[in-house]
Amino acid sequence: MKIVFMGTPEFALPSLKALDVHHDVVCVVTNPDKPKGRGGKVTSPCTKVYAESKGIDVLQPESVKAKEFYDALTSYGADVFVTCAYGKILPESIISIPKFGCINIHASLLPKYRGAAPLWHCIIDGEKETGITTMMTDVGMDTGDILLAREIDIPVDMTMGELHDVLAELGSVVIIETIDKLMDGTLKRIPQNHDEATYAPMVTRETGRIDFKKSALDVHNLVRGTNPFPGSYCFVDGKKLKIWKTALVDMDVEDARPGEVVEIDQTGALVKAGLGVVRIIEVQGENAKRMHVWDYNNGHPMPPGTILN
Structure with a gap:
């Protein structure tokens, strides 16, 4: 044909x-x-x-x-x-x-x-x-x-x-x-x-802006749904931080604010969401390479209490 x-x-x-x-x-x-x-x-x-x-x-x-x-x-x-x-x-x-x-x-x-x-x-x-x-x-x-x-x-x-x-x-x-x-x-x-019918409009870089007031599942879905383009991101102390990989965690924390780091170790950074907690695993700082969040933390400390927004 x-x-x-x-x-x-x-x-x-x-x-x-x-x-x-x-x-x-x-x-x-x-x-x-x-x-x-x-x-x-x-x-x-x-x-x-x-x-x-x-x-x-x-x-x-x-x-x-x-x-x-x-x-x-x-x-x-x-x-x-x-x-x-x-x-x-x-x-x-x-x-x-x-x-x-x-x-x-x-x-x-x-x-x-x-x-x-x-x-x-x-x-x-x-x-x-x-x-x-x-x-x-x-x-x-x-x-x-x-x-x-x-x-x-x-x-x-x-x-x-x-x-x-x-x-x-x-x-x-x-x-x-x-x-x-x-x-x-x-x-x-x-x-x-x-x-x-439902619709899927064009995505932009703004599509990837993370709102930690949403549920941990929503945050996880946004991260994987914008990987590799346009990428998801948040801000830490006014600096842009791209989030490349996350995982769902079966837990919640009552006395923390959305976007607050509640724990960080070699497995990742646990961050409070509007509902639940999401584990951030791989990140990329400004003018830097992608890396595990623990490695990023060694040069740019994100101790518990740090707010991602």
Whole structure:
């Protein structure tokens, strides 16, 4: 089957590779190259790098509404478009080009967590399961008919980065199954229940600000849900402290304030939350490397009574 693939970040790469092995990917559409890192070096998306290594045409439109983009896509005569974290909402004029329409690979169990950041929000919210949904793309934000959905469990200590990698690989499996069913005529469309929809807006650096007035579980979920990006943080004596790893503790302390260090040793720092206590294990100070909180404490003492806010 002739496919135009639209995707930009690392999450999209396993699906692109799988489609390239099993079908005829005639073009890859991705976002324009952009400066990256402190040096500002202009870098190509990984999907573009892969496509060029395989001799696949690449399009990087500034606007998906441009006539030139429409004409270029039409010229490929694709049977279906596949999108995966492309980063732009396609107009009806583009969606309607291929014979079988446009199929999107979404990193949640729709209709829950529509939007740009389902990987982050499902962990921050403490969900116990999530998955991959393939769906027909329409002009709304992840509102099209569901095609296939595959579920996985989310372990209590899984980070967003770990979930990203698991779902990226699962997406590559589900999209091949979806295309196979499309080809043999067994693919069924299931309308979404829009009343059950929830949303996952873009995360920012401010998303990672820890509020120790919340429960220990909420703090733990925020830390793992923002790892590795944008990262969670608090302030100690006016200095920013990134929190990279925490653990839940089956205890509480009555005579301590939220954010107060109640104990610190080689196993971590026990910090009072609004409900319960969270163990902080790995941190990163300003202009420093990630390290165990006990090692950090040796150079920046955080004795019991220290307040994190």
